[in-house]
Structures are given as structure tokens and as C-alpha cells.
Amino acid sequence: MSSRAELVTRELTRIDGVKITKEEAKYQKMALSPFVFYRGSAQLFYADIASGTLLIPNALKNLPLTCVMGDCHASNFGFLTEEGSHGGRVIFSPNDFDDACIGRPEWDLLRFSISLALTTQHCRLEADATDEVVTQSQVEQGIESFLKGYLSICELGLNGQEHRHMAMDRSALENFSILSKPFKKAQRRAIGGEQFHLKSTLAKAIKFEGTSLSFKDLEDKFLPLDDALYQELADTFAPYMDDYIWDIVARKNAGTGSVNMSRYYFLIGPKGYKGLEDLALCHLVEVKKQREAAPIYFFPGLSPNNRLNPAHLTIMCQRKMQRYPDLVLDEVEWQNEHWLIRSRHHAKVGIDPEDIALGKKAALKGGFVDYAVACGKALALAHCRSDKRSLAFEESVVLSLPTCIDEIKLSSLAYAKQVTEDWLWLKDQIRT
Numbered sequence: 131m132s133s134r135a136e137l138v139t140r141e142l143t144r145i146d147g148v149k150i151t152k153e154e155a156k157y158q159k160m161a162l163s164p165f166v167f168y169r170g171s172a173q174l175f176y177a178d179i180a181s182g183t184l185l186i187p188n189a190l191k192n193l194p195l196t197c198v199m200g201d202c203h204a205s206n207f208g209f210l211t212e213e214g215s216h217g218g219r220v221i222f223s224p225n226d227f228d229d230a231c232i233g234r235p236e237w238d239l240l241r242f243s244i245s246l247a248l249t250t251q252h253c254r255l256e257a258d259a260t261d262e263v264v265t266q267s268q269v270e271q272g273i274e275s276f277l278k279g280y281l282s283i284c285e286l287g288l289n290g291q292e293h294r295h296m297a298m299d300r301s302a303l304e305n306f307s308i309l310s311k312p313f314k315k316a317q318r319r320a321i322g323g324e325q326f327h328l329k330s331t332l333a334k335a336i337k338f339e340g341t342s343l344s345f346k347d348l349e350d351k352f353l354p355l356d357d358a359l360y361q362e363l364a365d366t367f368a369p370y371m372d373d374y375i376w377d378i379v380a381r382k383n384a385g386t387g388s389v390n391m392s393r394y395y396f397l398i399g400p401k402g403y404k405g406l407e408d409l410a411l412c413h414l415v416e417v418k419k420q421r422e423a424a425p426i427y428f429f430p431g432l433s434p435n436n437r438l439n440p441a442h443l444t445i446m447c448q449r450k451m452q453r454y455p456d457l458v459l460d461e462v463e464w465q466n467e468h469w470l471i472r473s474r475h476h477a478k479v480g481i482d483p484e485d486i487a488l489g490k491k492a493a494l495k496g497g498f499v500d501y502a503v504a505c506g507k508a509l510a511l512a513h514c515r516s517d518k519r520s521l522a523f524e525e526s527v528v529l530s531l532p533t534c535i536d537e538i539k540l541s542s543l544a545y546a547k548q549v550t551e552d553w554l555w556l557k558d559q560i561r562t
């Protein structure tokens with residue numbers, strides 16, 4: 131076994147605690163494409179930063195610490211409602227904080243830039259011969275535009291605009307046609323939207339005929355609980371819910387990096403539910419086992435805040451990085467593990483590689499580059515909110531980032547090739 135294979139094996143099994151076999155659901159997912167492999171192996175990214183395999187421009191090492199996503203890639207941005215399932219304002223934003231911590235902002239910048247190259251590889255595997263796919267030249271343009279979008283938000287702060295109270299809402303997204311369709315989809319699914327009763331996260335998951343509420347029998351998603359576990363969950367987590375618990379199920383095979391992490395869905399609503407007129411008073415709450423953020427293992431001494439338990443740290447970072455965080459956002463210690471409690475947004479609409487790198491709008495009408503710009507701006511807003519006492523972060527970005535855009539691009543493209551090699555190795559492993 132080569133040293134690289136040993137590293138990949140060690141890091142995958144260290145996190146997942148299981149051997150690399152084709153029977154494991156997570157490895158089945160990761161074998162689909164280099165992009166999906168990348169989504170499921172954030173720890174490998176940080177191992178390569180720590181070892182110097184992934185090169186970071188020296189100028190970026192002067193940036194101040196901030197709250198970072200930790201697993202920043204093209205599919206961890208999307209549409210959601212501010213204040214979680216209690217709000218109705220749809221924005222475009224980072225939507226995954228499981229690996230959030232106090233860290234280096236260049237981690238997020240590099241990880242996203244690399245993911246842009248991997249989205250096109252993913253789409254080439256999925257595309258037919260007649261499909262339009264984003265080119266290598268467009269990938270390079272996308273990385274540069276992402277970084278310039280990020281930079282533009284920091285410049286707003288230095289020009290006296292109150293950028294920390296901004297969000298990528300309807301007005302900010304007017305010129306991003308690639309996001310028009312998913313934005314309208316999210317609006318239709320929000321409370322008051324025309325498809326709330328049909329297509330919202332809530333409506334697709336539950337039965338709400340008459341005056342009774344329960345989860346649907348979806349064998350591929352939900353697992354019923356035995357009476358003892360159901361009662362223990364209800365007793366443990368009831369104080370953190372904002373209404374009556376109508377039903378609880380285990381959620382199966384959700385996510386990619388956390389596909390093997392236990393999670394439960396709670397159906398919450400008024401005890402005196404009267405019928406369809408009360409559906410907007412109901413919502414889903416996820417209770418998910420949380421593990422240490424991926425960067426911390428390799429960079430343990432960056433901040434005392436990172437010694438918080440994993441669920442507490444996620445909450446702290448999410449509250450800082452979002453303009454109006456979820457109103458249902460808490461953590462509990464149960465069964466000697468830390469569990470994150472959070473809303474399941476009614477209107478959450480994610481972005482897949484095919485949405486941004488495949489088709490005429492993406493490849494021929496500038497959609498891919500536009501998406502990169504939108505993500506750059508959304509990420510900068512999240513990073514800048516970590517410190518509201520000064521503009522030191524923005525000043526450092528404006529000083530350092532323009533000098534190394536080409537270096538980031540080259541480093542990202544080179545590392546995307548390494549990810550592809552690692553993916554091919556994984557495919558071979560689970561095949562044999």
C-alpha cells in the first residue's frame with residue numbers, strides 16, 4: 131500500500147469507524163464522483179493542509195481567524211428561510227455548519243474553489259454526448275469570480291456600508307439568473323407560498339389529514355422507533371421543543387459526510403391541531419449526533435472556543451455567521467454524546483452540481499460564473515459577521531486577497547486532480 135493510500139484509509143476509517151467496503155452506504159455515495167468523494171472526506175482536506183500537500187499562498191496566512199464553515203463547497207450553499215422554520219424571508223446562504231469552528235478563512239476559500247473544479251467532473255460523468263458542460267476555462271473564471279465576489283463584500287465594509295446586516299435576498303439576487311428558478315421554488319414552499327401544503331419540507335414528510343399528524347411511511351427515509359426509544363427521546367428533548375411532539379422517527383442515510391451519524395426527526399405542532407388551517411403552526415425539528423469539526427483534529431490550538439463540545443460550537447458559529455439564526459437551535463448531551471437540535475426549513479432548496487455546471491444556462495449563459503460570485507458574497511457576509519467590533523478582518527482581506535488570486539486558482543486546480551486520484555482509488559477498493 132502506498133503512503134497516499136495509507137493516508138486516505140487512515141483518515142476515512144478514523145472518522146467513520148468502519149472498514150472501506152461496498153456495503154457501507156457512505157462509501158457507496160462517495161464512489162459516485164470526485165465531487166461526492168470530496169463532500170464525504172473533509173478531514174482529508176485538512177490533513178493535506180497540515181502536511182503541506184495542499185499549498186496555501188503566504189499572503190492569506192496573515193488573515194485574522196473567524197468563524198468558518200469548515201466544509202465549504204458548492205453544494206453547501208442554497209436557499210432557506212431566516213429564523214428557520216419560524217421565518218418567511220427566503221435568502222441564499224451557507225446552509226451547513228456541521229464542521230463550523232473558529233478557523234482560517236482561507237480554508238473556506240480554497241475548499242470552495244476546489245469544489246468548483248470537481249462539479250464539472252461530476253457533470254461530465256452524468257452528461258450525455260449532447261449536453262453542455264462547463265469548460266476548464268470557465269472553471270478558472272469561476273474561481274476568480276468567486277474570490278472577487280468575496281472581496282467585493284469586504285470592500286463594502288471599508289466604504290462605510292453596513293454590510294453585516296445584508297443578506298443575499300431577492301434584491302441582491304436580481305442579476306443572478308442561474309438562481310432565479312430555485313429562488314422561486316423556495317418562495318413557493320415557504321409559509322404562505324402557493325406550494326407550502328404540497329412541496330414544503332413539512333408537507334412532503336408528514337400525513338396531515340383531519341386533525342391528526344404523523345410522519346409518512348417512507349421506507350427509504352424514515353425508520354419507526356420502538357416504544358422505549360420513542361419515549362426516551364420524547365422525555366429527553368421535549369424541553370427544547372417549542373410545542374407538542376406529535377411524532378418521532380429516525381432519519382436514514384441523510385447527507386454525505388454525516389450519512390452514518392444518527393439523527394431523529396420530531397414533528398412539532400399545536401396539541402389542539404384543528405386541521406389544514408393550522409399546518410403553518412407546525413414544523414420539523416432535527417436532532418442529530420454531532421462530532422468534532424473536521425479542522426480541529428489537525429489544528430487543535432487555534433482558539434479556546436474550539437474546545438466547546440461539538441454541538442455547542444456549531445451553534446455558536448451558526449449564530450454568528452447568520453443574520454437571523456434559527457429560533458430553534460440548541461444542544462443536549464444524551465447517551466454520552468452531543469446532539470444538535472435545529473429546524474428543518476420548510477423552504478430549503480439545495481444546489482446540486484448539475485444545477486450550476488450542466489446545461490445551456492450554466493455553460494453558455496454565464497450561470498456557472500454567476501453562481502460562484504453569489505457564493506463568494508454569501509461566504510464573505512458570513513465571515514465578516516464574526517467580529518462586529520472592528521473592520522480588521524475586512525481590511526486584511528482587501529490588503530491580502532488581490533495579491534494571490536492566481537495562486538489560489540493554481541493550487542485549487544492541482545488539488546482537484548489529487549481528489550480525483552483519491553476517488554479512483556476508493557472506487558477500486560470497494561470494487562475489490
